Amino acid sequence: MKKHALKPLWVALTVIALVLLARYVMVPKDFGVNGRNFTYGFHRQSAINDWLVVPVKYKGKESCNECHDDKYAENLESRHRLLECENCHGPALEHPENPERLVIDLSRDLCLRCHSKLDYPNSPRGALPGIDPAEHNAGLACSECHNPHRPDLEDM
Amino acid sequence: MSFSRRKFLVTSLKGAIGAALPISAFRLLSPAEARAVVGDASRRWVFLVDTTKCVGCGLCVKACKKENEVPYDAPVTRTWVERYVVTRDGQTHIDSPNGARDGFTDPRIDDQEIPAEEITKAFFVPKLCNQCENPACVQVCPVGATFQTRDGVVLVDRNWCIGCGYCIMACPYGVRFFHPVYKVAEKCTFCYHRISKGLESACVQACPFEARRMGDLRNMEDPVTQIIMNERIAVLKDEYGTKPQVFYIGLDARVR
DSSP states (O other): OOGGGGHHHHHHHHHHHHHHHHHHHHSOTTEEEOSSSHHHHEEETHHHHHHHTSOOOOOOGGGGTTTOHHHHHHHHTSTTTTSOHHHHHOOOTBTTTBSSSOOOOOOHHHHHHHHBOOOOTTSHHHHSOOBOTTTSSTTSOGGGTSOSSSOOGGGO | OOOOHHHHHHHHHHHHHHHHHHHTTSOOOOHHHHHHHHOOOOOOEEEEEETTTOOOOOHHHHHHHHHTTOOTTSSOOSOEEEEEEEETTSOEEEEOGGGGTTOOOOSOBTTBOOOGGGEEEEEEEEEOOOOOSSOHHHHHOSSSOEEEOTTSOEEEOTTTOOOOOHHHHHOTTOOOEEOTTTOSEEOOOSSHHHHTTTOOOHHHHHOTTOOEEEEETTOTTOHHHHHHHHSOOBOSOGGGOSOOOEEEESOOTTOO
16 A cells, blocks of 8 residues: 555544543543442542532531530520521631621511511411511511520510 | 565554554553442432421521522522412412522512412422432533532532533523532532531521431431331422432422
């Protein structure tokens, strides 16, 4: 066979080799079938780690007990014992180092999430103690009268 | 034309090398790698939503956004709560203002008054990624930037995602969105960073009423697994065949 007839073949092979080389250099070494199978598990193994190191921001109610034991104890024996402190005060993050204090949200909307009266039969929302925000002491912060940590009416 | 034995051998050898080159693009797995691929899936995270307990306070949505650094005021969220109000005339009124980030405080739906005596039933339905056993979103990813971990959670590789949006279109549940800051596909991770440390996910911890729970389907002692095995449960959009792993108690036929 004549040599020049093979030239396109060499060009094609070189291009293939270059593509393979580029692929080898650019694709991370931990890329591969790291899960159940190729369809669902083809990925960078270290991508899992990227998610594992996301900082935990909500620390949970127990963690507050160490320093705010008065609030904690008061809250635990109240009708609000099911509520997480961070539901109202926001994520603890690195509190008390950073931030030094957590948010104190005095807005009525915070309480209305649960206590705005919705007359729903067969729904636990209808069964929660509810008020009509337009009627019930409009304009005043709820915590003016109710203790948010221990709202039990018999203690008022 | 004469064809010597020598020439025949040389030509065959060249042909073999040429054919082998593209095949070298495939990788042979070592036995250890192969075992890792088959995996010892000793855990399978599942989620249980009890719609009969949800009051629509939206504290799960708030906690999720803050825990997972989803921009708080952007109209995107990894989880949300829908309200369904069914009236005597057979109509279903549905809304989810801001994904219920601030809960449901207004009895009106889309500015429409609904008199209490007209309501036959009403309920709240929390929604989140179903972490499907056969996730359609993973199948369509052209670059391997989204995948399923061995314990069943679908994650996005933010460094590898090219933001093409195929996965967002492929998800039958509409749980994926474009992250406004990272400019990549974003979705619920079941709080992978928390559950892997033995903590509850942010939404589960935030829920005062145990409407949201999580468990391990491989552990028969797990209370959530017990409920999934022994009680009457349902999943969303079963007909898509993706095998969703978020199970619902008290799911109404009106929920889509």
